[in-house]
Amino acid sequence: MISFTPSFTQAWWLLSIAIFFEICGTVCMRLSDGFSRFTPSVLIFVFYAFSFALNTFVVRVLGLSIVYAVWSGVGTVITAAIGIWYFKEPVTALKLASIGLVVIGVLGLHASSNAAS
Template sequence: MLASAIVAEVVATSALRVSNGFTRLVPSLIVLVGYGLSFYLLSLTLRVLPIALVYAVWSGAGIVLIATVAAVLFKQVPDVPALIGMSLIISGVVVLNLFSRVKA
């Protein structure tokens, strides 16, 4: 469910880019449905996983995936500092997953 929440958020964010400030109907509807679905699925994962872990994975993976989508679809290629920052985010999520003792 967490992976689906991440995908829904990335789709919604991508549609937000092409909604042109919510002036285009179809992309705007995709934004609303995508974020709604993402938050709903995110809430379901919180029944069994700790919020710090869920949010770290959701936001970290979302950042990296949306940067990838932006590079491929919108030709917004991240520079070296952005890549370093994303590497640090991924490292933080890995450390949290491997070494944190937070319980649900």
């Protein structure tokens, strides 16, 4: 078994890389066209495996609530931006407001974890 525990700074870098892989996996979901395209279909699982593996090390240092909030929140916001920009998905006031609420939620969880420590 691997017994690696990252430092605080390393944990944030690993979380950033995990977010990158999560975004890549989610974009591949769209590119797979319902699992009808082989390469993006396989890459979904590869990218998510890397992302989850990195998160496993990160939660040792940063804690589950903050890791999952940042991972899913930042991934959601960036993925939504990619959907709007690259896949030409419609932009609505409700979509933008919802993205803003995700950002506020992640910042709130982060602030509450800092206050508790």
